[in-house]
Amino acid sequence: MSDFNNDALKSALAATSKAVERVIEPILAMPTGPEARVVEAMRYSFFAGGKRLRPFLVLASAALFDVNREQALRVAAAIECVHCYSLIHDDLPAMDDDDFRRGKPTAHKAFDEATAILAGDALLTLAFDILSDEATHADPNVRLSLVRKLARASGHHGMVGGQMIDLSAADRTLEEAEIYRLQQMKTGALISFSVEAGAVLGHAAPNVLSSLQGYARDLGLAFQIADDLLDVEGDPDVVGKATQKDADAGKATLVGIMGIERARKQASILADQAIEHLSEFDDKASLLRAVAHFAIFRRT
Known part of the structure; x- marks a missing residue:
């Protein structure tokens, strides 16, 4: 990936973050009643930073079809609500039991477990609102x-189902095909929705939607392998959360099965395949191509 594309991608991600926060700010305005605490926890998690990759994918795919940006931003905000909810619940003691997320105390540490659960529930339902x-x-x-x-994408057919498989992986050894399915559900489903959302907004033809689905599938798998590599090799101070969690929990990952070098090569192959799915698109898809490389070379 050229420096130009890298710089353009960083700029686009930063712009996406600002735009999505602008949209969600009035929607998550602080109330005056006793329910304010849960809204405070929702805001704490939503405005905690992060890559905003899923909102970016919504905007980038919507741009392929000249979708109204404000409408696309609302969908981008909705998917980020679901993503933030998933992180809150993922960090709970009953799940991954993490104390830090994005370099800050996790929601259940900053508030309490009950408030964190409610904040996650509220962010999920807000997305559909x-x-x-x-x-x-x-x-x-x-x-x-x-x-x-x-x-x-977010329920038992997707992310929640994948999380259940992930939790059960601590008690049994998963085969490579099972891990691929786990990752496609837990991580890939929301990434796929994010890419498909732009096509839905733009009334895209079925064959075009199919190309974007192929891109999203390979991107999601590449992204998850990179996540697993960060868990093995990443610096907790850079990643913003604890590492070595999968190994400590005894969970099988593609990195564990393949080894670091083969896993890194597989992530690169998947990123290249994702880009191939965009062959029918012009320069409007340049940032989608760039994000495929970003997914495997990121450090957080």
Whole structure:
């Protein structure tokens, strides 16, 4: 990836973060009643920073079809709500039991476990509130499609189901094919939704949607392998959370099965395959191509 694309990608990610926070700020305004504590916890987690990769993918895919940016931003904010909810719950003592996320105390440490659970629940439901609003799209069929796709991607067919498989992996050895399925559900499903959302907003043809689905599938797998490599090799101060968690929990990963070098090579192959799926698109897809490389070379 050229320095130009790298710089452009960093700039686009930063712009996405600012734009999504602008959209969510009035939606997550602090109330005056006793429920303010849960909203404070929601805001604490949402505004904690991060790559905003999923919102970026929504905006980048929507740009392929000249979708209204403000509408795309609302979908981007919705997917980030789901992502933040998943991180809150993932960090809980009953799950991964993490004390730090993005270099800050996790929500259950900054507040308490009950408030963290409620904050996650509220962020998840807020996502569907945003998607179902007419401000997101005038066509109710588009809104319904977005709601249904996000529900499947975040529920037992996707992220939640993948998390269940991941938890069970501590008690048994998973085969390579099972790990691929786990990763596609736990991480890949939300990434796939993010890429497909732009096509849904833009009324894309089925064959175009299929190309983007292939891109998202390979990107999601490459991203998860890179995550597993960071867990093995990453610096906790740079990553912003504890490392070596999978090994300590006895969880099988592709890095554990393949070894570091083979896993790194596989991530690179997947990133290249993701880019190949974008062959029918012009320069509008340049940032989507760049993010495929970013996914495997990132340090956080």
